[in-house]
Amino acid sequence: MVALAGITFASQAVGSDYHNDHTMPGTESQQVADMFQGRESVDTIQVVAEGDLAKFPAVLDKLRGLPHVATVGEPQAGDGIAFATVALDAKGVPVEDVRRVIDTAQSTDLRVELGGELVRGAEETAGGGAEGAGMLAALVILVLMFGSLLAAGLPLITAVFAVGTTVGIIILASHLVDLPDYAPPVMILVGLGVGVDYALLIFARYRSELLAGRDRDTAATRALDTAGRSVLFAGATVIIALLGLLALGLGSLQGLALAVTLTVLLTLVASLTLLPALLSLLGKRIEKAVRRRAHKPHGDRWRAWAAGIQRRPWPALVLAVAALAALSLPALGMRLGFADAGTEASSSTSRQAYDLLAKGFGPGFNGPLVVVARGEQQPGLPQVLADTPGVAKVLPPQQTPNGTVVMLYPTSAPQDEATHDLVTRLRTDVLPTLSGSTFLVGGATAAADDYAEAVSDRLPLFVLVVVGLSALLLMVVFRSILIPLKAAVLNLLSIGAAMGVVTLVFGDGLFGVQSGPVEAFVPVLIFAIVFGLSMDYEVFLLSRMHEEWRRTGDAAHAVREGMAGTGGVITAAAAIMIVVFGAFLFSPDRMLQQFGLGLAVAVLLDAVVIRCLIVPAVMRLFGSAAWWLPRPLVRRLPRVALEHA
Incomplete structure (x- = not known):
């Protein structure tokens, strides 16, 4: 608490210095932008x-x-x-x-x-208020789960402490590194969801240990030694995925990755230190609240559900995978870019100014393109550009030290697919026919295209590294080949389905939403965060299954007891994340809306479709082979236990 107070005081005294850096060194649009750097200092x-x-x-x-x-x-x-x-x-x-x-x-x-x-x-x-709405909804869910306002408040207190401390640190850090102005809301979004999630998983295990008859100190120790280890592993996976964003070299995305990584790290620290301290201080009152609800059945419905899936695993598996695959299909047509005023709410003055300019001067007036010719004089360049389909108007050329500069207005809006096609046509078909000069095409649409292309080019390696490292960690922890493969495939399916929904809503304009491109860095961020969060539920569920497997040697029984012991907690944790993430749909910022929808849908699909249908079905089909590891790997891999029986 002293740290939170000190950091908050210092950050408010110094203030923030955020800077949006969407530069892409080496691209055509960036070279054009660099030529005019410093001309517009205000x-x-x-x-x-x-x-x-x-x-x-x-x-x-x-x-x-x-x-x-x-x-x-x-x-x-x-x-x-x-x-x-x-x-x-x-x-x-x-x-x-x-x-x-x-x-x-x-x-x-x-x-x-x-x-x-x-x-x-x-x-x-x-606008705003999304954070408060999400926290209020989370509190309601926790009260319904635990039946006590005090018990429900502990995960929230832990999350708020971690987020508050991180925001203060990031405000101070903005003076040292490039951090975008959208870093705080993204940090708060992730920090609240992850913070409540981690604290809830540990507290739920503490409660189950109390109900098993153990004293408060023993219950707290076992909760940290079991669920605490799972949380530590899951948090490490999120951090690995986020740090992988640094390798992409995408301007402000690197600063944002550091900010969100710090958020997850501090939520881990708070869950493993502050929460046990609160349990120690308030343990007696919490124990009374827990024991008042001891008569209620624990996990019977989840046990019965798992048994039902085990009786008919194939229908559940095929139906669930088909649904995820169908939702993923729209993501194949996702168009990346950057939002402008044309995608704002129609009631906003910036959107209405945008529409008025388009009405009075043409749709392309809001997003002119700039062509720079370096080398020999090109007197025919303006006419060549004017004759190009998709060009509405060409301004007189200007001679600069950097070459001949020609500005043109497209016939279509900056976010229109036709403007993207015009940029491609100029670069690949029109300008290469002119000899004696090197040509560069810049402007807002060209910059968005270059950024999206850079993301697309670097994303496969990023995904491969993150998935590979996560699968390796799961292999070490659970001593299994099939489990990490299953986890990787299912996580990719849920992320693909979430991005498909984002594409349908924001790309295709479902539910009356203004259609336009998906923010270029949103898919990368969603992948990094969701992959880690999915591992969180995966580890928590499989740890309980593994615990029962080691105790009984019965694979089917282990699945049922794992579902019974974690189903309610995972559902509650997912519900909290969904309301926290979903609250950002009411943000006036389109990027936060896309981010919130993608995370909320991914968590919903992971908790409902994957954990409730696919995992019990697949584990039933795997049987004892789920826990098999080749002998050479048994000898070489280190032993890392998450759950102690």
């Missing part, structure tokens, strides 16, 4: 008007003299639409001053909307 806001445009200058006059407003540009008129650019006097202007500009620009004489990254950020900051 942030800008676009003020867009529709209606009686003669009154627009009066609106702009109101903005002059506001805090941080440096200059207000002259209005530019289109088809019934006009806009002006407001330049601020610095980067990182406080949100309050941005909102003051938004409020001051409003007029009763004509329609005025404002756009730009600062405006989008101010609107997103004005």
